[in-house]
Amino acid sequence: MTRFGGVALWVAVVIVALCGAGLFLGTAGATPTAPMDVWSDQESDATVATTGSNAALATTGSNAALTTTGSSVTVVTTDSNARLETDTSSSHPLARMVHDEATDPDDGDPAEDGTIETTYFTITYHEEYEGAAESIAAIADDHYVVLHQKFGLELPAERTRIIVGPRADQPCDAIGCVDPLNRVWLSTDQRSVLHHELVHTIQLREHWSPLSHLSPPAPGEGAFIEGTAKYLDASPAALERNARFDADAIELTPYPVSSTEYAERALFVEYVLANHGRSAFDAMYLEGNVDALEAETGESYATLRAEFDGQLESQRERLLEGGAVLPAFTHTPLEPEPGDEITLDARTPAVVEALDRTWYPADDPAAVTFAWDYTGDGEIDATGSTTTFELPDDGNWSPVVTLYATVDGETHTATQRIVLSGQGTLEVIDVSGPETAAAGESLTLTAVIENDDPRPVEDTVSLVIGETVIDSRTVSLEGGERVALELSGPVPETLEAGEYALRVQDGSDHASTLDAGLTVELEAASDRTDSGAGVDEGAGETDDGVDSNELETGDTDGSSVGDAVPGFGTATAMVALAVLVAALLGRVRPRS
Incomplete structure (x- = not known):
């Protein structure tokens, strides 16, 4: 085997x-x-x-x-x-x-x-x-x-x-x-x-x-997993009806095994939402661990648990009045592109109302107000439960919108990402490199690459001399991100002496190609032999050995990793996988 x-x-x-x-x-x-x-x-x-x-x-x-x-x-x-x-x-x-x-x-x-x-x-x-x-x-x-x-x-x-x-x-x-x-x-x-x-x-x-x-549950794990799911599927009245509001009886770490225990884990989730806002709720739901919750709230899990225990009676009254506010919005179209017109809707969707829930429990629902910040600059761009605007199409805009919902005089905030379809396109905006080179020698050039699009992009950037690609790198950039990339490779020995333009291009379709503004003059092979006068045979053998080693290792730019993309090699990955499996098997132990 x-x-x-x-x-x-x-x-x-x-x-x-x-x-x-x-x-x-x-x-x-x-x-x-x-x-x-x-x-x-x-x-x-x-x-x-x-x-x-x-x-x-x-x-x-x-x-x-x-x-x-x-x-x-x-x-x-x-x-x-x-x-x-x-x-x-x-x-x-x-x-x-x-x-x-x-x-x-x-x-x-x-x-x-x-x-x-x-x-x-x-x-x-x-x-x-x-x-x-x-x-x-x-x-x-x-x-x-x-x-x-x-x-x-x-x-x-x-x-x-x-x-x-x-x-x-x-x-x-x-x-x-x-x-x-x-x-x-x-x-x-x-x-x-x-x-x-x-x-x-x-x-x-x-x-x-x-x-x-395979290991004992982390602190609060039962609430993070089943508590968030139960909170999102049940009405506040159902949670109040099924839970015991007894701090000594409520456990949050084990997974629940009854409707009462499910409701009690959902109580902790509702407490977090009511006292620490939508961002803390998202940390529980989307990251599912204590570290994320502590980072978002600025409090230790022990402190949060103590505060939760102390507010159970007031929480019961809050649930009877509709529970915590969960500000949120939906939008159409579902996955727009930059430049599209999009409509945002903060009203509680019909599928949520069908669960006997509302995002905005209020003494007077008609008095709930909404305000929108499209760009994250802190300025209000629109008001009302729905709003329509055109999505920016440049990398200076992050696809995130903030909603401010004011319920019974208290403002609640929801910052949500808009999922955009497609991906951006890399643009080569600057290059710098040598003016001369010789066939067979290594050539290094620095290119500045930018993603001037709100969508993330992953693409290939290539260094080309004449019509020959001598190096390619995969680049991943978030919207608006810029990076300086070093491209390096050997000049083909098959090229004849003459002048060649250097250029950098992205992707297989070369949507963005930039002439380096440099003309590389290649010397003829005979000129290279003549220019080597004064180098003895032993030195030539030493040079040949170095060149051979460089070509074998791919280390043509002087670095220890050559042109390889950073990451784990196959052998390293296999060893890591074997160690992980062995560790997991070693950690299996009974749970009470």
Whole structure:
């Protein structure tokens, strides 16, 4: 077995153990199993043994991980019995694949009696859950878009899997969960359950990892993961009704196992939002760790916990009055380009109102006011719950908009990123380099590269002499960013003596090409031989050895790394991966 094969096998074993351990993000009110409680894996290549809540895992093969990711989508799309239907009753078009017959799935495998495709989801369902799947398909895209826009996140390019069927067929003891492969499992079409699990899909992409379950939970982890999801899916009245407002009874670190514990972890999230604002809430949700929360609030977790305990009674009254303000906005078009006209809307979206929530609980909702800062300069550019403006198209503008919402005399702030489609273009704005060179010698030139666009860009910059590319580098720049780049390479020995223009160009389409303003004069090969007079044979041999070494190592510019792009080499990456897997396996220990 090759060294790579051995590492891959260990990685596969870890994946099998994770899938077999029931490491899933569940839905509030569903009485899910606690983290590390074990579900029975029905695959023939994996077995799981457990002693109560302290899971001991064992596997007899690495094929189980592959089995759980079976090509169900491919099977669906190539089914000769499938017929395509369309439905435009939703705000997002969807396509439906209906199968004339399909076998019932084993526990933990996707149901495939039918498939519905929406803009962002592929929904497979058990035949008895067709109605639930259709209900989910009608609203899932709208919930998904609001969650991404509200937090300035880019929507995934690939569809997310939703599997609808009996609870007994799910890999978790809950009415909904998200597995480590980021598939959503649902046995109900309840809107709040769908919203909860979609929150988890974002957490799984942004920061959460199933590997976190291989060690004891970090302080407050239960609130960071399940608390934020529960807060976003439940009404303030439901949280007040289900929670115990008893500091001694509330735990925030373990993952919840009852609707009461879910609500209590959501209480901490609501407290953070009410007392430290939207930015602190975002730190909890998008980064999911204590360090981010402490950095945003300027307080230690211990202090935050003590403050939370001391305000429980007043928090109860606040929840009965509608809870904390969560300022946010949506926009159309969904992913605009620079120069497009965009409309911002601070009103609570219909999908949020359908959860019995409002972003702006107020004594007099009609008195809530809104103001907008388009450019981040602190100046108010517009007022009103909606506003329209043209997006700047230069790199001086960061695609971020700030909303100020004043509710009952108190102003709340939300700063959100606008996700722009496409990417910017690099521009070569200045170059400097030598005026003469000789064939076979190294030539070095410095180019100043700029991204004069609000969108980030990654592109290739090349140094060209005549029509020959002698060096290329990959450059990544944020909007408005500028960098000085050194390009270096050997002048081709095949070039004849004469004058050649040096130029720097970007990308394969050479959208930006700048003549260096330099003409390199190459000497003829015979002239180079003549000019070497006075150099003895031994010195020539020494020079040849140095040149050979430089060409072999790629070190043509005098640096120790040559023209290589910074980063880990293959060997280093493999060693790091092996050490990581070994460390993870060494950290597996029971959890009480």
